[in-house]
Amino acid sequence: MEQDITFEEALERLEGIVSTLEAGQLSLDESLKKFEEGIRLSRLCNDKLQKAHQRVEKLVEKNGELVKESLQEE
C-alpha cells in the first residue's frame, strides 16, 4: 500500500511522525511502531526521489482522438 502513497503524502507523514516522536508522549510500543514507519517512509521518499525518471510526453489530437506520445527533443 505504501507504494501507492504519493511523495507529498509520504513526506507529510514522515514529518508528522518525527514531531510525535519528538514530543515523546507515546507508549514504547507505539513509539517503536512509529519509528519503524518513519524510517520506512524516509527510505520511500528517498527512493521516489532517486529512482524517479521524468517522463516527458505530449498530448496530441490524432483523428479526433487524444493520444499521449513521447516528446522527441529536437
Added chain:
Amino acid sequence: MTKYIKEKLCSDTNLADIWIAGEISNFVHHTSGHFYFTLKDEASQLPCAMFRWANESLKFELAEGLKIIARGNIDVYAPQGRYNFVVSEVHPKGMGELYLKFLQLKDRLAKEGLFDVQYKKPIPKFPRAIGVLTSTTGAAIRDIINISGRRFPYSDILVVPTLVQGERAAADIVHSIELLNSHGGVDVIIVGRGGGSIEDLWPFNEENVARAIFDSQIPIISAVGHETDFVISDFVADLRAPTPSAAAELVVPDGNELAKHIAMQREAAYQGMRAYLRVNAKHMEGLTGALKPSLLMDRVFQFQQTSDALTSRILKHMEHSMDMWRGRYSALNEMLDAVSPLATLNRGYSITLNMPDEAVVDSVAKTAKGQDVKIIVSDGEMRCTVNSVEEKDIIQKIETEKDMKKEKED
C-alpha cells in the same frame, strides 16, 4: 447652471475612470505642485489637471510634446466654468494602441474581480504531472523540461503543443487549457513562451485567454516573456513566473534540498527515538532504584523506631500509673493499720474469745469460772481456762495502782 453641468458630467459613468491617449501641450507645473496641460490629437483638445497627490508617484517627467496615455475622469471646475480631465495615472505612449488596450482590459478585468487573491488556487508542492502549454519548438519548453527534470525528476511533463504567437494563438491557448482540464490528468499547468515583442506576446493579453485561465480548475502558472514583460495572463493566473525557466523552478521543489530535508527528518526520528528511550530508561532506573533492599530496610527501620518509641511511651505510662497505685495502696495500708486491732495487740493488749463460739469477752459478765477461752496476742494465741471472775472497775484499779506507785516514789 455650471453646478448642473458638473453634476451631469460627474455622474456619467462613461466619463469616469477612462483612458485617453494624446500629446501634451501647454504644460504648466504650478507652484502649488499641480500640473496643468492640454492633451491633443489631430482633431481635438482636452484640458487636463494632474494634482500633486497623483503626479508625485510619476516615474518619468511630463513635458511638452510627449505622447502619453492618461487615466482619469472628467470634472468641472466651477469657478472658471471649465471642464477638466483630472488625471490619476500616466504612461508614456511609446507602445501605442496595444498598450492602451492592455491597460483598458487589465482595468476592466480587475474591476470584474478576475485578479482577486481569493480566486488564486494554491500551487501543489510536489506535482505528479505538470502540463506545459507552449510551442514545442521554442526555447521555453526545453528550459522547462531541463530545469524541472534536474530539480525534481519525480514530476512528469505533459506538453500540449500550442501556438503562442500570431492570429490563431489565443484560440489555441484557450483550447489547450480546456484540453488539459478535461483530459490531462495534470496537477498544475504552465502557460507561457519566451521573450518577444509586445505583438508577439499579445495572445496572452487577449480576453478569452484571460477568462480560460480564470475558469481553469487546475492551477495555472503564467510564464510569458522576460522578467519585465507583464501580460494579462500574469495577473489572472494563480502564480506569475517572470520567465519560463523561473516557472520550472517555482513549479517543482529542489530535489537536493528535499533529500537533505528527508535525511534530516530521518535523523530527527532517530534522535527522537533515542531521546525517548533515554528518558524512559532513566525513569525505569529511578523506579528500580526505589525497589533497592537498602531502601526497604530503611523503611523497616523507620517502622521499628516508631514502634519502639510507642512501646516505651506505653511502658512509661504504665510505670507511672503503677507507682500511683502503689502509693495509694501503701497509704490505704497504713490507714488500715491504724484501725487494725493488730496494732493494739502489738502494744501489749490481748483479745479474749469465749470458746468454742469465739464471742469476744469484753465484760466479766460474758464469761464464768471454768470457761474455755482463747486469748489472742500480737504473735499468737493461747487456750486457757478462766480460774476466777472478779467484777471490778478496771480503770479505777489502774488509777489506784498509779497513785500507789506515785506515793511510793514520793
